[in-house]
Amino acid sequence: MRGARRVGVLLFGWLALLLGACGLPRDTHGTQERIVRDGVLRAGLVRHEPWTGLQDGKPTGPEAEAVAKLAEQLGARVSWTVAPEAELMHALEERAVDVVVGGITAKSPWVKQLGAGQPYLTTRMHVGAPPGQTVPESLEGASVSVAPGSGAGPRLQAWGARVREVERLHEAPGLRAAWDWQLDGWGYAAGEDVLREEQRIWVVPAGENRWLLTVDRFVVDHAEPIRRRLLASARAGETPTAPDEDRR
Amino acid sequence: MSWRQRRRRAGHARGPVDPEDLPDDKRRLLKRAQRLEAWSLAYLASAIVVIYLTLGASQAMKAAWLEDLLSLIPPISFLVGSKVAHRKPSAEYPYGYHRAVTVAYLVGSVALLFMGTWLFVESALKLVRAEYPSIGTTQLFGHTLWMGWLMLAALLWSAIPSVLLGRAKLPLAESLHDKVLHADALMNKADWLTAVAAMLGVLGIGMGWWWADAVAAGVIALDIAWDGQRHLRTALGDLMDRTPRTLDSKHAEPLPRRIHEALCGLDWVEAAQVRVREDGHVFCADVRLVPKERGPELVTRLGNAAADLKRLDWRLRDVLLVPVDRLG
Numbered sequence: 001m002r003g004a005r006r007v008g009v010l011l012f013g014w015l016a017l018l019l020g021a022c023g024l025p026r027d028t029h030g031t032q033e034r035i036v037r038d039g040v041l042r043a044g045l046v047r048h049e050p051w052t053g054l055q056d057g058k059p060t061g062p063e064a065e066a067v068a069k070l071a072e073q074l075g076a077r078v079s080w081t082v083a084p085e086a087e088l089m090h091a092l093e094e095r096a097v098d099v100v101v102g103g104i105t106a107k108s109p110w111v112k113q114l115g116a117g118q119p120y121l122t123t124r125m126h127v128g129a130p131p132g133q134t135v136p137e138s139l140e141g142a143s144v145s146v147a148p149g150s151g152a153g154p155r156l157q158a159w160g161a162r163v164r165e166v167e168r169l170h171e172a173p174g175l176r177a178a179w180d181w182q183l184d185g186w187g188y189a190a191g192e193d194v195l196r197e198e199q200r201i202w203v204v205p206a207g208e209n210r211w212l213l214t215v216d217r218f219v220v221d222h223a224e225p226i227r228r229r230l231l232a233s234a235r236a237g238e239t240p241t242a243p244d245e246d247r248r
Numbered sequence: 249m250s251w252r253q254r255r256r257r258a259g260h261a262r263g264p265v266d267p268e269d270l271p272d273d274k275r276r277l278l279k280r281a282q283r284l285e286a287w288s289l290a291y292l293a294s295a296i297v298v299i300y301l302t303l304g305a306s307q308a309m310k311a312a313w314l315e316d317l318l319s320l321i322p323p324i325s326f327l328v329g330s331k332v333a334h335r336k337p338s339a340e341y342p343y344g345y346h347r348a349v350t351v352a353y354l355v356g357s358v359a360l361l362f363m364g365t366w367l368f369v370e371s372a373l374k375l376v377r378a379e380y381p382s383i384g385t386t387q388l389f390g391h392t393l394w395m396g397w398l399m400l401a402a403l404l405w406s407a408i409p410s411v412l413l414g415r416a417k418l419p420l421a422e423s424l425h426d427k428v429l430h431a432d433a434l435m436n437k438a439d440w441l442t443a444v445a446a447m448l449g450v451l452g453i454g455m456g457w458w459w460a461d462a463v464a465a466g467v468i469a470l471d472i473a474w475d476g477q478r479h480l481r482t483a484l485g486d487l488m489d490r491t492p493r494t495l496d497s498k499h500a501e502p503l504p505r506r507i508h509e510a511l512c513g514l515d516w517v518e519a520a521q522v523r524v525r526e527d528g529h530v531f532c533a534d535v536r537l538v539p540k541e542r543g544p545e546l547v548t549r550l551g552n553a554a555a556d557l558k559r560l561d562w563r564l565r566d567v568l569l570v571p572v573d574r575l576g
Contacts, residue, residue, distance in 0.1 A: 008444075024454035025394055028380055115382035118392070207380025207458045209394070216385040217392040 025209035031098055032074075032211040041071040044081045044088035046102025050233040051200075054082065062229035063101040063202075070218045089114065095205045099215060106199040114206050118216045119199030120223040124180050125152055126195060127161075128188030135175065135191030145172035152177040152195040170237045178234075181227055185234030270334065271562050274424060281420045281429055282330060285323040288413050288436070292320055295406040302398045305381045307371055308449025308461050309399055311468035314367060315442050316406055318360055318472065322432030325352030329428060333528050346528035346565075350486045353428055357479035364473025371466040380458045383450070399450045407443030410436045422495060425563050426529045427486075430495045431479055442468050489525040503561055507533055510557060516540050516549055521575045530565040533557070536572050546571060 027033070035041050045052050045059050052061040059067075059080050071078045081088065081097055088100045089110035104111070106119050127144055129135045136142055140160035146153045148165045156163050156177060166172045170186065183190045202219050204212050270278060299313045329349040337344040383399070385392045414436025421430035445464045452460020482497055492501035504524040511520040520537040535557075539546055554567045 024451070025383065025396055026454065026456035028456045028458045030456075113379070116384060118385050118387070204382075205380075206382050207453075207456075209383050209396075209453060209456070212382060213385055213392070213394050220385075220387065220392050 023210075025213060027210045028207035029095060029205070031095075031205065031208040032214055035071075035076050035098060035211075036074055039076045040079050041067070041074065041076045041099070042079050042081070042097045043067045043071075044083065044091060044097040044100035044102075046085045046088060046100065046104065047082065048103040050230055051103030052101060062226040062233075063103065065229070066219065066222050066226055067099065067101055069222070070215070073218070074214075086110070089203070092203060092205050098204065098208075098211065100203045104201055104203055106201050108203075111201065111203050115204040115208055115212045117202040117204065117212060117219060119201050120216075120219045121200045121227060122197065123200060124190075124194045124197045125177060126180060126183060126190040126193065127156070127175050127177050128183035128186070128190050129175055130173075131187045131189070134189055139175075142175060144175040144177050145169055146177045150177065155195055168237075170234065179230075181230040182234040185231040274562065277420055277424055278330060281417065281424060281426070282327060284413065284417055284420070285326050285429075285432070288323045288417075288432070289320065289327075291409055291413065292316060292323070295402075295410075296320075298402040298405055302395060302402045304383050304395050304399065306383060306399065306446075306450055306453060306461050307374055307381065307465035308446040308468065309403075311367055311371070311465040311472075312403060312406065312442055312446035314363055315439070315468060315472055318356075318363055319432075319435050319439065321352075321356040321359060322428055322435060325349070325356055326426070326428045326432060328352065329528070330426075343527070344565075346530050347487075349426070349428055349528035350483060353431070353479065354483040354487065356428075356431075357476050357483050359476070360472055361476030361480055364469050364471070364476050366469075368466055368469035368473060371462045371469055374462040375459060375466070378458070379462070381453050381461045383453055394454075396450050396454050400447055403443045403447050403450070407440040410439040410443075414439070424529065425495065427482065427495060431475075435475065438471070442471065445471075486526055492524055492526045492531060501531075503531060503564065504533070506560055507535065507557055507564075507567075510560065511535065511537060511553065514549075514553065519575055527565070529563065531561070531563050532566040532568075533564060534568045534570070536570045536575060538574055539571050542571070 045064060047053055048061075050061055052059060052064045054060065059082070068078050081091065083091070085100075085102065085104065085108070088097060089108075091097045092100055092110075092114050106116060127135050127139065138160075139156060141162065143162045143164060144156050145164045145166045146156065147169045148167060150165075153163045153165065164172070169176055169178060170182075176183075176186075176188065177195055178186075178188075180190060182188075202215055204215055296313065296316050299309060299316060303309050303313060329352050332345050332348045335345045383395050386395050386398065387393075388398070414433045417429055417433035417436065421427075421433050445467050449461040449464025452464065485493075492503065493499065494501055501524075504522050507524065508520060508522045511517050511522070516539055518538040518540050520535055523534045524531050525534075526532075539549075550569045550571065554569050557567045558564050
């Protein structure tokens with residue numbers, strides 16, 4: 001009995017080592033092999049400026065560029081599908097696309113049934129003060145500018161702030177409620193309170209664990225460049241309001 | 249409150265414990281068992297935390313986690329039961345507190361049965377719906393690592409110390425005749441099987457076999473439910489005062505036969521009928537006997553016989569001898 005158990009444990013140990021040697025994890029549907037073999041990465045793009053956008057019908061934005069770079073590393077080209085998030089998540093379920101990007105957050109209701117990547121960037125929304133000033137301890141009666149339709153508005157109102165919705169947030173005077181990378185880009189000092197926190201992820205089909213590992217390794221390595229590009233876009237005065245608004 | 253003070257208070261609270269309850273050597277064993285169970289609790293808590301942190305989307309990991317969570321029940325029942333069960337009978341509870349252990353046993357087994365069944369149904373649904381489990385990555389010392397490796401490490405931690413604890417508890421359970429401790433020891437010993445099943449599930453996901461995870465979880469769930477029904481049947485039997493059986497429920501306990509033989513060996517006893525029931529970890533015997541003569545010495549004889557019978561086995565707590573005209 002005892003001998004049998006020992007043999008069992010030993011066998012299991014060997015099995016584990018053997019498996020470990022041959023490149024776990026693997027994909028259930030061989031997504032990564034297929035991308036490398038066919039040289040095509042099918043990517044879904046959710047328009048979400050400044051993360052992703054379209055310029056003259058071509059995908060732009062830091063995440064779109066990162067996807068192109070990932071494809072290049074794998075020796076593939078990107079075949080883009082531009083669609084709303086819900087449509088692309090459905091496509092992921094059916095394995096019609098290999099990865100979906102566009103400032104998608106870990107809170108997205110679809111990602112639980114799919115292969116959610118590792119949160120590579122955590123973004124927080126704060127109230128920021130112009131250079132040389134600080135955000136007052138109490139926002140009671142303070143005037144704060146927010147982007148139209150931003151969820152920060154009602155929260156600030158509940159705190160007693162006077163909220164002004166402005167189209168061009170980057171030109172608004174005084175306090176502004178914005179993402180940390182925007183505040184950094186404008187040289188603003190962020191206040192303590194967090195109005196909203198989101199973890200950004202890339203999403204792949206369920207069960208494609210080797211592909212997920214590849215995507216995660218890539219995107220974690222590229223978190224800093226992506227953040228820098230976001231910061232630059234804020235500095236350049238692009239305000240991410242309505243994603244479908246054509247500013248040019 | 250300092251640790252020492254708390255100890256003293258705990259000692260004080262144990263005042264009403266029957267000092268005659270356990271023989272000296274057994275009391276030492278009980279202390280050891282309590283220490284082992286306290287260690288088990290601490291270890292299990294660590295295993296539960298470690299597995300929870302690496303849970304991910306794996307159903308097999310969830311099953312292993314739940315199994316660890318449920319295996320908290322026996323040590324807790326044992327520790328609480330061993331404090332409560334040895335209290336002296338009171339006006340409120342004239343038969344003492346020995347059944348507290350059986351009650352704990354019943355509650356624990358029902359929990360096992362239901363959780364096991366529920367988990368099995370959930371795993372089966374995952375198979376039917378062909379849900380593909382995704383195991384992502386995590387950052388460890390600056391490296392992006394597949395979570396599966398961490399899961400395997402966590403499962404190893406939940407398996408190996410558990411087996412050692414189980415092996416240490418088993419002989420204690422036998423010499424203390426404690427069912428909860430026995431069930432706990434067996435669960436610990438079998439825990440490595442659960443861990444191996446969950447490991448195969450995780451490795452299966454790694455191999456790209458999406459079904460391996462749900463199958464492993466289903467096997468673990470069945471194991472939990474099976475344990476549950478086994479313990480439930482034992483607990484119900486105890487509450488129904490079934491004829492005592494040995495700890496593993498495989499054989500009839502020889503004590504009733506030995507009592508009967510001892511009584512029939514007495515020259516003043518014509519016939520005797522023995523019923524023995526189990527109160528937690530002790531036995532109580534009800535004996536009806538037909539004496540050959542009914543002189544004034546009968547009461548003394550009955551008293552002596554009861555004292556002699558109690559010496560047959562330390563677990564025999566109570567012997568009630570009732571003289572009758574004839575056996576019904």
